[in-house]
Amino acid sequence: MRDFSYLRAASADEARQAAVQSGAMLLAGGTTLLDLAKCGVFEPETVIDITHLSGLSDVAVNEAGASIGALAKMEEVEGHPAIRANFPAVSESLWLAASAQLRNMATIGGNLLQRTRCPYFRDPATFPACNKRNPGSGCSAIGGVTRNHAVLGTSAHCIASYPGDLAVALVALDASVKLGGQAIPAEDFFLTPGDRPDRETMIEQGEMITAVTIPASPAAGNSTYLKVRDRQSYEFAAASAAVGLELEADGKTVRDVRVALGGVATKPWRARAVEQTLIGKVLDARTVEKASRLAMEGAVSYGANRYKVELAPRVVARAILKMGGLA
Numbered sequence: 502m503r504d505f506s507y508l509r510a511a512s513a514d515e516a517r518q519a520a521v522q523s524g525a526m527l528l529a530g531g532t533t534l535l536d537l538a539k540c541g542v543f544e545p546e547t548v549i550d551i552t553h554l555s556g557l558s559d560v561a562v563n564e565a566g567a568s569i570g571a572l573a574k575m576e577e578v579e580g581h582p583a584i585r586a587n588f589p590a591v592s593e594s595l596w597l598a599a600s601a602q603l604r605n606m607a608t609i610g611g612n613l614l615q616r617t618r619c620p621y622f623r624d625p626a627t628f629p630a631c632n633k634r635n636p637g638s639g640c641s642a643i644g645g646v647t648r649n650h651a652v653l654g655t656s657a658h659c660i661a662s663y664p665g666d667l668a669v670a671l672v673a674l675d676a677s678v679k680l681g682g683q684a685i686p687a688e689d690f691f692l693t694p695g696d697r698p699d700r701e702t703m704i705e706q707g708e709m710i711t712a713v714t715i716p717a718s719p720a721a722g723n724s725t726y727l728k729v730r731d732r733q734s735y736e737f738a739a740a741s742a743a744v745g746l747e748l749e750a751d752g753k754t755v756r757d758v759r760v761a762l763g764g765v766a767t768k769p770w771r772a773r774a775v776e777q778t779l780i781g782k783v784l785d786a787r788t789v790e791k792a793s794r795l796a797m798e799g800a801v802s803y804g805a806n807r808y809k810v811e812l813a814p815r816v817v818a819r820a821i822l823k824m825g826g827l828a
C-alpha cells in the first residue's frame with residue numbers, strides 16, 4: 502500500500518474543495534477504500550476524512566418520504582423503525598448485506614460507491630488487463646472465470662456486475678441520490694460500462710453524495726428484498742430482486758409494481774418490462790412466472806454465469822408472489 506497524506510476535513514465545503522485535486526479520495530467508513538488501497542487498485546495521494554462531518558448522518562421520514570444522510574451507517578438505517586415500516590425493501594437490503602461488523606462501519610454513500618467484486622479488477626499484480634481499472638488495457642474476465650459476472654448491461658469492454666444490495670432497493674423505489682443541491686434519480690446515477698467501464702456513476706471528481714431521498718408510496722410500503730447467494734451470510738448476491746407491490750381494492754389486481762434486479766447486471770437493473778406486463782393483471786402464479794421471465798430480456802451469458810439467466814426470473818417471481826400473499 503503506497504503512502505498517502507491525510508486530511509481531516511473541517512466542513513463539507515473543505516472536503517469538496519480538497520477532493521477536486523486529482524489523486525484525492527473521500528474516506529467514509531473505509532471498508533471499500535482501504536480494502537482496494539491494500540490490493541493496489543486505489544492509489545490515493547490524499548485521503549480526505551469526512552466521517553465526523555455534522556449534518557450528513559440524519560435519517561428523516563415523513564409523509565412525503567425519507568431522506569437518509571450519506572454518512573448514516575448501514576446498521577442504523579437498517580434498524581430505523583420508520584425505514585422498516587415504510588420502506589421494508591431498503592431495510593432488508595441492508596440487513597442482507599455484508600456482516601454486522603461491516604455494517605457498523607460502512608455508510609450509505611460509501612455503499613452506493615462500492616466497486617465491483619470482479620476478481621480480475623481486484624488483482625492488478627496478476628491481471629494488468631482491466632478496462633475498468635486501466636482504460637484501454639482489455640478485459641481479463643471475458644474468456645476467463647465468469648461465475649459472478651453480469652448477464653445484463655454488459656459490453657465488449659466489461660462484464661463486471663454491480664455488487665451492492667441497497668442500490669437495487671433504491672432503484673426499485675424511485676429514489677434519488679443527492680450531490681449537494683442536485684438530485685439524480687438512482688436509476689440514472691449508475692451507468693452501464695459501454696466503452697467507458699471506468700466511469701461507473703454520474704459523480705465527478707470533487708463531488709460528494711450528501712443524502713439519498715426515497716418518495717413514499719403504497720408500493721414502497723409493501724416491498725421486499727430477496728437475495729440468493731452461495732451461503733446465508735456475508736456473501737454477495739448471485740441474484741437478487743427488490744419488489745414493491747400495490748394491489749387494487751379487490752386485493753388481487755396489480756395497481757403498481759416496481760421490480761429491480763441485483764447480482765446479474767452491470768448496474769442496479771430496473772425490470773420495466775416485468776412491471777408493464779403485470780400492471781392491471783390479476784395476480785396468480787402463472788402470470789407472475791411468465792412476466793418474470795421478461796426480466797432477462799437482452800441477457801447475454803458468458804460461460805459459467807449462464808445459471809443467472811435461469812435463476813434471476815425465479816427470484817423475481819418469488820418476491821412478487823410473496824408481496825401478493827401467494828407464497
Ligand SMILES: Cc1cc2nc3c(=O)[nH]c(=O)nc-3n(C[C@H](O)[C@H](O)[C@H](O)COP(=O)(O)OP(=O)(O)OC[C@H]3O[C@@H](n4cnc5c(N)ncnc54)[C@H](O)[C@@H]3O)c2cc1C
Nearest residue numbers: 529530531532533534598599607608610611612665666710
Ligand atoms: C467482506 C465484505 C463483504 C461485503 N458484502 C457486501 C454485501 O453483501 N452487500 C453489499 O451491498 N456490500 C457488501 N460489502 C461492501 C460494503 O458494504 C462497502 O464496503 C461499504 O458499504 C462501503 O461503505 P464505506 O462507508 O466503508 O465506504 P468507503 O470505503 O469509505 O468509500 C467507498 C468509496 O466511496 C467514496 N465515498 C464514500 N462516501 C462518499 C460520499 N459521501 N460522497 C462521495 N464519495 C464517497 C470513497 O471515496 C470510496 O471511493 C462487503 C464488503 C466486504 C469487505
Ligand code: SF4
Nearest residue numbers: 619631632640659660
Ligand atoms: S469484467 Fe470489467 S472489471 Fe472485470 S476484468 Fe473485465 S474490464 Fe475489468
